[in-house]
Amino acid sequence: MSFRQIVSTHHHENIRFHNGLPEGWNRDRFRQLCVGYAQIRGASAQCIRTLEIIIDMITPCAFRDPSQEPFCYARQETLIAGRGVTDRTIHNHERELEMIGLLERRLGANGARCKRKGLGLFLTPALNLISEMRDADEQSKAEKKEHDELRGDRSRLYRHVKHSLAVFASLPCSPEGLEDMMGELRSWPRADKLKYMSLDGLRSHVQAAHDLWKRIEIYVKKPGEFSGEPEACFGCHIQDQIEEEILSCNADGEVTMPSAEASEPDCSGSGPYGPPHCLESNHPTDTASSKAQKLPQVNNRILYELASPELRMHIDIAGGGDQNSKPSLYAIETGTWSRLSEIGTNICAWHAAIERLTIMGAILAGVITDARLSDPRLPPVVNPGGYLRGMVQADERGELNLISSFMGLLARRAREEEDRI
The missing domain is CATH 1.10.10 (Arc Repressor Mutant, subunit A)
Structure with missing residues (x-):
């Protein structure tokens, strides 16, 4: 032998x-x-x-x-x-x-x-083979999680890129290369096809989507290079048009919001505040408008200032890694979900919040949920995902008042700033 x-x-x-x-x-x-x-x-x-x-x-x-x-x-x-x-x-x-x-x-x-x-x-x-099978199982779960995160990232990118290009197309002087960018967007695979893409292929596609979004951000931050003097019917800054529209009842320039002492979702009112001729009152009474009526008038800078240090870190990472007091809406949305996922929120709860409260409402609810974890005056939140779902369910009952929670968070940040001084 x-x-x-x-x-x-x-x-x-x-x-x-x-x-x-x-x-x-x-x-x-x-x-x-x-x-x-x-x-x-x-x-x-x-x-x-x-x-x-x-x-x-x-x-x-x-x-x-x-x-x-x-x-x-x-x-x-x-x-x-x-x-x-x-x-x-x-x-x-x-x-x-x-x-x-x-x-x-x-x-x-x-x-x-x-x-x-x-x-x-x-x-x-x-x-x-048990040890090898366990290693393979852990690797498979990690790859599936990354695949899900990449598909979610592509979904957010698609929404922001599509809306931004639509705004560019409506301007009197469109940016150079708009047709190429729109053609690139049309070449993206449909959302239902992403599930069957390989992980490497999906990584490459999302990276290309990020590159397109960075090109768009250049035009967003420097609109004067291609649009010249703004006409009367256009805002002086394109970023205001690209961000999510927030319907507000501040038609007369007067702020009529609940007291700044509130810190929890208020169940005492469901209707909008403001005069009868405001934008909300004239808006069609569909589901989307009824959701937007409860949102305070905020911008990206205010959302960033209200965010906790941990949430700001996630927003900075989503925006490219550098600190930016005026991040894009995409960076805020991505960073908010990343933070909520980190503290144990299920993706289904986040999608339910977006569907019910709109993107801006879900972001604001996410900022409030994250801030609620570190509020020393209130009992700690054991289940952040359940807290977010509770806000969605309160809105379904007509009992959610995000304006009150927003004002309470503003007051809390002001007190924290005074304590630091």
Whole structure:
């Protein structure tokens, strides 16, 4: 026998031993890990179902006892289990699972299985693969999380880029290269196609989207280079038009807001403040307008000043990494969600806030939620996501007053500033 044959035989014998399941594990948890690993390796749903049946047919104690090997000696007819598949399909599943490394086929002539002779499908390789499977599972979860975050980033970029280009197109003097930027936007894949893009492909696409947004920001910050003197019907600064519209009842220039002492969402009023001829009163009475009626008149600078130091850090990162007291709306939205995610808010709660309160309302609710975590005068918030959902539900009942909460936060920041002085 050659040296290579001796090494191969020794290795083949070694894999027939295992240390059993980790402390505190059982067969069901092991099966869940194997199923997740098979999915990562690209196994079909039918193949994974065959694996589950094989594991369920092995006694649980066989996975914990290193002195015996867990193996399934059931015939292929039993593994079919009325699923409408053929013997050949089961055979292919077994071969695929063996190639993945989850089982070993030790069969007799013509695929015979026998408990007494120790012939069947052995799960020993899977037991020896637990550490690798756990690493693969963690990596898969991390990649899925990054994929979800990239798709969310692309969604925000698409909304801001589309709105900005629409504003540029309405100006009397459009910026140079507008058609190229609009053509690039039209070439972006649809949102439903992003889910099936590879992680590397999605990274490249989002980076290209960021590059386009940076080009737009150059025109936003320096409108005079292409627009000249503003006409009477246009604002002197394009940033005011590109940011989210905020309907306000300050038609006469008078501020009529609740007391600045409030710090919690007020349940005492649901209607807008202001004269009957204001913008809100003349706006169509649809769902979107009823949401916007409850928003205070704020700008990006005020939102940044109200943000906590942690939230400002996230906004700065979203805006390119440098501190900016007047960040873009995209940077504020991205930074707010990043901060809410960091403190344990679910993405579903954030989407519900956007759908109900509009983008600006959700951002303001997020700033208030983040500030509420560090308010020394009130009991600590245990579940920030639940607090944000509570604000959305209060708005659905017509009991949310973001203006009162906004004024309370303004008063709190003013007191903090006085204490520092």
